[in-house]
Amino acid sequence: MPTRSSEPLPASFYARPVLEVAPELLGCTVQHGATAGVIVETEAYHEQEPACHAHVGLTPRTRVLFGAPGTAYVYRSYGIHALLNAVCEDEGVGAAVLIRALRPIAGFEQMRERRAAGGARTLRDRDLCSGPGRLTQALGVQMTENGTSLVDGPVLVLPREAPTEQVVVSERIGITKAAELPWRFSVAGEENVSRPWPWRSPRSGTRRTRAGETT
């Protein structure tokens, strides 16, 4: 039972350009019940670019995306995984930050149980939340949390305790539209990040680092 060391981030934190919020969420904590982890990877999405679900306009599915900043947008991906986003910018604007990876800090055993129940075979600490579908599984975040408040819970986002880390920028992962936008943010040297496939290497030799610059 982790003691909440501080109050959740206020809605005003999210009511800003999504490209500001996405890197600033790095280092913040996502907490759900007894499980929690520090955000180490995010991606920004905005209605004005086609990779964002809100790009198609207001529909039953995207309603939450156009809602109040600080709301959780949870959607099902590939029919299997629930992906967690934080709705940003003003109400009426469709924008959100996808939480792609966490460094687990509390509730390790419960995370392991949930991940094992979900079929995971590797249960090292760094496999628990190193991917957008993995972290929701580990934290027990489901579609039922779609539309709930990240300020009032049940899923909470708490401010970071340590100041600025080294932010690494790169292209978003797993999308086909607007894939060139450098809207993915992670922490330099962080091990608990998602790696759906090796980061682009033209021909031979596996590149370890692929990134733009820091801020």
Add this chain to the structure above:
DNA sequence: CATGGGATTGACT
């Protein structure tokens, strides 16, 4: 109402 496409993961060749 039928169809098709994912902001993924894990297993396998």
Add this chain to the structure above:
DNA sequence: GTCAATCCCATGC
């Protein structure tokens, strides 16, 4: 490297 699993919903007839 390839591939299947499986659900929500946008789109089109």
